[in-house]
Amino acid sequence: MPRSIDSFNRQRLITSYFSVTLSITLVLFLLGFFCFLVLSTQKIANHFKEQVAVTILIKDNAKSADIAQLQKTLSVAAFVKSLQFISKEEAAEKFSKDIGEDFVTFIGTNPLQNAIDLSLKAEYAEPEKLGEIKRELEQNSFVSEVIYDQSLVALIHENVNRIGLITLVFSALFTFVSVLLINASIRLSIYSKRFIIKTMQLVGATRSFIRRPFIRLNVRLGILSAFIAMLLFSLSLWGIVKSYPEFSILVDAWILLWVFLGILVMGILISWGSTYFATQRFLNLKTNALYY
Known part of the structure; x- marks a missing residue:
């Protein structure tokens, strides 16, 4: 019987880690895609301007x-x-x-x-x-x-500014939504361990001591998710360029480096911040409130 309970708990733990990793990966992948669009907007604009x-x-x-x-x-x-x-x-x-x-x-x-x-x-x-x-x-x-062609130059200039503004607004909005989604996934994961958190607090463990293992774990999951998101992004970009060679003008080593760095930093920062505030929330709750 204890073995079956341990096996069940282990499976539930793995499932929890998998769901958190998957959620963060998908969000970071889409976030990286929008960052790529923002950084590539100027390059696309320059390409069209130089055709004049x-x-x-x-x-x-x-x-x-x-x-x-x-x-x-x-x-x-x-x-x-x-x-x-x-x-x-x-x-x-x-x-x-x-x-x-x-x-x-x-x-x-x-x-x-x-x-x-x-x-x-x-x-x-x-x-x-x-x-x-x-x-x-x-x-x-x-x-x-x-x-x-004066009309063409005016049209390109107007549309480039408009597209740049729209892309920036949507990227900012999606970044905000991404933070909320990753935060929700991590909070849900920590919610299942709220009784462990409170038990450790009751036996005298300090807040920083309780937070530390949760932060380490979720930051590691964030880093893992970031690398998986980078791989998915690279494969997607390779597939797009292979199917549509004209998109090869978007492939720039520096832009890709900044995108990958952004994905990694966002994965670490959001995971750390979400874990910190989620554990802090349960540390501040009274014992009776844990049941609701």
Whole structure:
């Protein structure tokens, strides 16, 4: 009979630990996912901003030396990520391939102009800064016009700010919910040991002595849960990138390091805090209140 009781208690203890670990793991996994989204928002925004093309059209009477000097100046400019010179002949050839017809032969002349295509750094791909860059470039007498999609730039700028704010709000909300869920799981686990806590208190054990084993145990469970959550997150991210290669732009070693560090720290802090306050609550209860 004692063996069956010991076996039952051991099984119940294992089940309790498993449920706490599982709860913390799932919450930390989702919390890590939202942290990843928050940290990746800026990278995604930068990626789209850097796709904005700025084309500098050069007048036909421009001197080769002036064009070369402009290219040299732009190559070291703070706002330029990359540039490419496209001659009017190259542009005509590409356009002919696109439309499937040699339009130069058809109209008898090449109406296109020499151009320099710029790819800007993300921090400069904003409406105000692009306007300043456009005005500065058009001050060159041999520059015909500076072209970029103003409506697209404004749309990207507006949506990036909006998405960033929404993601931040949802992440903060989910972090709060995560803390509540992990706290509830740990409190439920400690609730089953409330009589042990009170018995130890009645025989003279100090509060810190009573709390210590519970904190150690649940912090260990929090660390274990954090590592399992990291593994699940890594496998999920690997599966997403494998199925949708375009999402590979989100994979950044530093972002992943911060996400994993955040998962580990949150697992430890929430487990420690929840255990501390849960044991404190039962230590403050009177003996009769333990039955309710």
